[in-house]
Amino acid sequence: EVQLVQSGVEVRKPGESLKISCQGSGYSFVKYWISWVRQVPGKGLEWMGIIYPDDSDTRYSPSFQGQVTISVDKSINTAYLQWDSLRASDTAIYYCARRAVYSSQGSDYWGQGSLVIVSS
Amino acid sequence: DIQLTQSPSFLSASVGDRVTITCRASQGIGSFLAWYQQKPGKAPSLLIHTASTLQSGVPSRFSGSGSGTEFSLTISSLQPEDFATYYCQVLTGYPRTFGQGTKVEI
Secondary structure (H helix, E strand, O other), X not given: OOEEEEOOOEEEOOOOOEEEEEEEEOOOHHHOOEEEEEEOOOOOEEEEEEEEOOOOEEEEOOOOEOOEEEEEEHHHOEEXXXXXXXXXXXXXXXXXXXXXOOHHHOEEEEOOXXXXXXXX | OOOEEEEOOEEEOOOOOXXXXXXXXXXXXXXXXXXXXXXXXXXXXXXXXXXOEEOOOOOOOEEEEEEOOEEEEEEOOOOHHHOOEEEEEEOOOOOOOEOOOEEEEO
């Protein structure tokens, strides 16, 4: 069974750093792109970026380039989303999602979401 | 960047209704479009990919159509479990933008 399991709720202060995780299982992790999607509570979905675990090829949305870092540790089938200095506006739910084999097939499996709260 | 505009943003409907949601792309994207359903407190789930291909396990009352810049998602007979928010997403180029969402309410 394909699963993406994300890290839990995180509470941080503005200016602090954070790294959240997404561990895949039940499939060949390195052969499927993993994307990250932000959802501010009560708002829509925002595509942040995507990484190919096998070679760490990474693409970012211009809206998030330089604001976050997407990385992967293929030895433990885990993708990461990282902030060096959080802002209150980073408060949101963050989802990871597996891109299907072909780009035209969309994201077929999603993690359960990680809630990040940034507040002083 | 390719922009996606969904309409309507909100839709009030009843069980048994036929419902259509439209997604318009700012430039041609062929059939590189997906539709997702999101229920409150849950992750999105894939309904349709390649504009019109039903994802495995999705009920046949859902259908997608369109190509180029105009796409639609149709629910032929709305069921209680279909009240949710629906998003389209472009699947070519970067960023892989989502539409702003359509909330289907009772």
